[in-house]
Amino acid sequence: MKFTATLTVAALTAAFATEAAATEWNVSVWGKRRAFTEHIHKLAELVEEKTDGEFTMNISYGGLSNNRENLDGISIGAFEMAQFCAGYHPDKNRAITVLELPFLGVSNLDEEVAVSHAVYEHPAVAEEMAGWNAMLVMTSPMPQYNIVGTGDPRATLDSFDGMRVRATGGLGEAFAAVGAVPTSMTASEVYQAMESGVIDTAAFAQHAHLSFGTINEADWWTANLNPGTVNCPVVANIDAYEALSDAEKEAFDSSVPEAIDHYLANYGELLDRWDSVLEEKGVEKVMISDEELAEFKSVADPIHDQWIEDMGAQGLPARELYDLVNDTLDEQRASN
Known part of the structure; x- marks a missing residue:
């Protein structure tokens, strides 16, 4: 009997140790599973697989925090x-807002990965994040x-005047520069704002127009x-x-690269x-003329210069971060 009890205790101890x-x-995260979160699911899948569960x-x-407070939640464990998203609270993550400046010239997702990770690896960026x-x-x-x-479709800068648009960060500044009225709200709030007429338009990537339903309210979409x-x-x-252990x-x-x-x-x-x-939803595809695009892009330089001045005044290596984006783009294109 005593022997059996000893074995039982040993088994339980081993089980607890394993657990x-x-x-x-x-x-x-927030919203629902979508293209924007697939790398997180893949990372979880790979890590579990490589560590045998x-x-x-x-x-x-949305069960742990609201999307504007995820960085705060990380900071307290x-x-x-x-x-x-940097634009949700630019004061908390000033350095990476360089990546949200308008018209940086990033043309595809591979370039976006390259410039983002180059900026993430900069010591000033790592130091600012370590503060959280x-x-x-x-x-x-x-x-x-x-x-x-x-x-009616808005295909000219004149038609942007007075347009109420959901746009955060540098995008909001660009729209404001041509007379639009940008509103910064989280992705989860946009559909209701559009449905109720609080905003006329919403700036998103394709997956978000789908996931958050703005495409279902839309009459048109700017393709370029x-x-x-x-x-x-x-x-x-x-x-x-x-x-984590070394193996973990x-x-x-x-x-991460696989994800x-x-x-x-x-x-x-x-x-x-x-x-x-677009065809399935009955949404008109609007092409902006080269002349209008050139005029819109002209607002970018003053916004870039102001960012460099403002962030530099706050002690960040702003010019260095800005140049890093452009240099990385050049290197990425040369390697292709």
Whole structure:
């Protein structure tokens, strides 16, 4: 009897030890599963596979935090990993807002990954994120934003005057420079604002127009405005990452490039079928003339210069970060 009890205690002890050795991360995102979050799901899948189920991630859509507070949640260790968009709180992540400046000239998702990760690796960026106990894991690359709208198509800068548009960060500044009225709201708030007439138009990447329903309210979509995009990193809590075993860190780190590759392939499929989505929804495809585009792009230089001046005055190596974006674009194109 005593022998049996001893065996039972030993078995329980071993079971608890095994359970304690497992690592479980909570991940805070928002909305619903979509092209924008596929790399997070792929990362979780790969990490679990490489660690034989000993390192798992629970991905929560809105159950852990609201989307404007994910960085705050990371800072206090409320969860181990999260996604956020720089334009939601530019004062908290000033350095990476360089990636949200309008008309940077990024032309595809591969270039977006290259410039984002180059900026993420800059010591000043890592230092600013460390102030939130956050380390940058990977970007969530999005194509150039375009707008959907209701009513008559807006195909000239004159028609933008007074247009109420959902646009954050540098995109909002660009629209304001041509007379539009930008409103900064999270993606989750946009459909209701558009449906109720609070805004006329919304600037999003293709996946978000689908996921958040703005395409269902739209009469038209600008196919070639391409004013810029929003930068939305995935970050991990530094303490949680440092607590990982060497094997878990290896599984995590080695899975990031694979997760990004999966994201790019998946997003490419969405872009390939976008024209059929527009046709199915009855949304008119609007092409902006070269002359109008050139005039719109002319607003970019003063906005870029102002960003460099403002961020430099706050002690950031603003010119260095701005040049890093342009130099990385040149290198990326040369390598192709």
